Amino acid sequence: MLVGVQRNRLLLVAAAVGAAAVVAVVLIVVSGSGSSSPATTATTTAAAPSSSLAGIPQHGSTLGQASAPATLVVYEDPQCPFCRSWNVSTLPTVVSQFVRTGKIKLEYRGVVIIGPDSVRGLRAIYAAGKQNKLWNLADALYAHQGAENSGWITNEVILAAARDAHADGKAILADMGSSAVTAELREAQKQATADQLQGTPTFIIERPPALAQPLAVSALDPATFDAALTAALQ
């Protein structure tokens, strides 16, 4: 009799597991739907890139005056929705308050975090660096950002982003497979390993002779980020 009761109880547990699985699947289906985008930024609609970079010197992956006493290294993946969010909402403030004023320069380090489309995007971005338009193209690509690894970084998207960035799109397409771009990608990946990169976006402050330090930020909004950057530069 006791064995029968125990068997019934085990059947009840199995039924509970089954019911829980069904409910959980429903919850999963109605939740993120496979997107890690912030709710307010997910879009595949092209938008005009920020004009906040106008007039600021660029050299390869560097944005700002070469003489700036500190460098903010920015690790990004062109498919990363939070990188896009930071670029759209916070980069303009960082540029106006810290880069234009000569306090810092920015160094772009593109790394592959999300998948194959990231490689194509990064090749286009580093190819734009040959025209000293890297930051413009990265910004413009974010305006076209699509679903992760959906093949959204087509030649058409790159050409459109190049137009937005006032760069030579055909030259970018031609340079994407160059050994120079490959070398830059490898170097960024090597630096990411050395910096023990955990995800993107990640920010590192370099202020020689002090050792490079990760910029600890609790949020990516302009106010929080500016406060963290100001504190790090003191």
Place this chain on the structure above:
Amino acid sequence: MKLRTAIAVAAVVGGAIATYLTVVHYAHLSPICTSGGCEKVQQSSYAKAGGIPVAVLGLVAYLGVLLTTAVRGVPAALAGAVISLTGVAFSGYLLWAQLARIHAICQWCVGNDIVIAIVAMLCVTRVLTEPEA
């Protein structure tokens, strides 16, 4: 009685985490975070299910489990097990999302994962041992 008390205590702990995250969500605050990823996780689309913040779903689930501890009998024990096992499955999915899609970890979510796993183990034990009403 001891098992029901243990479930209730664990549910209160989990409910406290869910309440905190719910308040943070509706007050548009940044959660206290040492892992650095809470904000990212909170702002991701995974933070809602069907338009409802997952913190609210968690709070409702813990309240449900708590209510089942106030009632004797196998049906109440079974209800608690279904709720908590659902929580475990959904928490596992959210943990995967944090690691594989959002690329950030929220310590509050991990804390909740641990609590809901404990609650589920206790609830299953209760189903197996609850005296017939």
